[in-house]
Amino acid sequence: MHNEHLIRLVSLGILLLSWSVLALVMADPQVLPSPVVVAQKMSELWVSGDLQIHLIDTSIRIIWAFSLAMTLGGILGYVMGRYPLLNAWLDPWLIVFLNLPALVLIVLCYLWIGLNETAAILAVTLNKLPLVMTLIREGARNASSELRDLAQVFKLSPFHKFRHVILPELLPHLVAAARAGLSVIWKIVLVVEFLGRSTGIGRQIHTQFSIFNITGVLAYALSFVVLILFIEFLIMQPLERYATRWRQDA
Amino acid sequence: MLEVDVQNKVFGKQQILGSCRLKLQAGERLSILGPSGIGKSTLLRIIAGLDTAYEGKVNRPVGIAYMFQGPNLLDWRNCYQNLMIFHREASQAEAQAALEQVGLGDKGLSYPRQLSLGQQRRLSLARTFLSKTDLVLLDEPFTSLDPKLKAEMLELTRNLLDQSGAALVHVTHDAKEVDILSSNAVELQGSPATLQYPIPAAVIQTLDE
Numbered sequence: 402m403h404n405e406h407l408i409r410l411v412s413l414g415i416l417l418l419s420w421s422v423l424a425l426v427m428a429d430p431q432v433l434p435s436p437v438v439v440a441q442k443m444s445e446l447w448v449s450g451d452l453q454i455h456l457i458d459t460s461i462r463i464i465w466a467f468s469l470a471m472t473l474g475g476i477l478g479y480v481m482g483r484y485p486l487l488n489a490w491l492d493p494w495l496i497v498f499l500n501l502p503a504l505v506l507i508v509l510c511y512l513w514i515g516l517n518e519t520a521a522i523l524a525v526t527l528n529k530l531p532l533v534m535t536l537i538r539e540g541a542r543n544a545s546s547e548l549r550d551l552a553q554v555f556k557l558s559p560f561h562k563f564r565h566v567i568l569p570e571l572l573p574h575l576v577a578a579a580r581a582g583l584s585v586i587w588k589i590v591l592v593v594e595f596l597g598r599s600t601g602i603g604r605q606i607h608t609q610f611s612i613f614n615i616t617g618v619l620a621y622a623l624s625f626v627v628l629i630l631f632i633e634f635l636i637m638q639p640l641e642r643y644a645t646r647w648r649q650d651a
Numbered sequence: 652m653l654e655v656d657v658q659n660k661v662f663g664k665q666q667i668l669g670s671c672r673l674k675l676q677a678g679e680r681l682s683i684l685g686p687s688g689i690g691k692s693t694l695l696r697i698i699a700g701l702d703t704a705y706e707g708k709v710n711r712p713v714g715i716a717y718m719f720q721g722p723n724l725l726d727w728r729n730c731y732q733n734l735m736i737f738h739r740e741a742s743q744a745e746a747q748a749a750l751e752q753v754g755l756g757d758k759g760l761s762y763p764r765q766l767s768l769g770q771q772r773r774l775s776l777a778r779t780f781l782s783k784t785d786l787v788l789l790d791e792p793f794t795s796l797d798p799k800l801k802a803e804m805l806e807l808t809r810n811l812l813d814q815s816g817a818a819l820v821h822v823t824h825d826a827k828e829v830d831i832l833s834s835n836a837v838e839l840q841g842s843p844a845t846l847q848y849p850i851p852a853a854v855i856q857t858l859d860e
Contacts, residue, residue: 565728
């Protein structure tokens, strides 16, 4: 385990080193600034308070879209997995939304609803929703009918059945959907901000792009990567270990 | 106590069960014998109220415990929880006593996947008998066990039945189990399957062979 951590650190070090060497070889900070220059820019943005403002705005949009997509996708995916007739009705819609390009959804949301927060959050939610529905549907389909029989014959109340049978069975699928969904949200939310918001990391990347400031683009982008890593290692991975802890004893 | 009058059970276009009638008094034990795939489990599910798509009528007691072919445990809950979730009135001391009865006294905090197959069946047995129940339904729960373990489990089940005083309906294709668990046996046979009884001792002997 310690070896694995070491390998990961060394691997990250090699990436930074390669970047530094490439920046040195190109010798043009306008095109490829070194990691040190980008880190200095991040530090400046942090000290000025700009970075926090935009990170918080982006995070709020992520939290909204994530919560909505997980709740709606969880419920819809579950009922589709449990009721074949409902699945037959909703599956064509799911296929359409799964294959609709993210950009189309974003543009349509902005055109129909306006350049506002509602449209931005809805666009991200709609992009993530089909993925969550698909994963939860599979979880519901794979759920054990024997355990439902068990709950019925021992007369578990609907609440206890949900708490002790349905939810724990779905939990690994919910965590998988959350992780896969977050990876979609990371990508979409920046595009949504890039195209139609006045704040957020995506907007700042747009601004830096328009003045051809690659150091600024990289500084904002890397700040966002740090945020993603923070959520991945401090929230998602521990959550996944918790959800599957009984499997690790096998 | 239990009155079963099933006239017809269909899967798709195929009629699985024909006339199946039986009556059971409190504490009475009955085995239903029949080859694999004849519809024994289907009949037991109807008796339990798990299958309601049939023609006929079943009057069953309120307190029913059911032991399935597989151990059917909640892998994400420990042994105590696997008992107490299904018997909400039971205390942890009662759950501990039930575990001790089946030889799992030191496994209360273990998860099912940490148990051997035999131990999982024991836990399932403890869950079946933890609360006072009027009727126990056994759906070939020991089929996949090796002969030695199966004999142990049958013995343990009989002891628990003796202590509880519950009535029993037990389906099996193994006539040897009848002697150990039941006082009566009926046979499910034909297509669609119907209950034939009583089974003469000679038939049980033939089935045994």
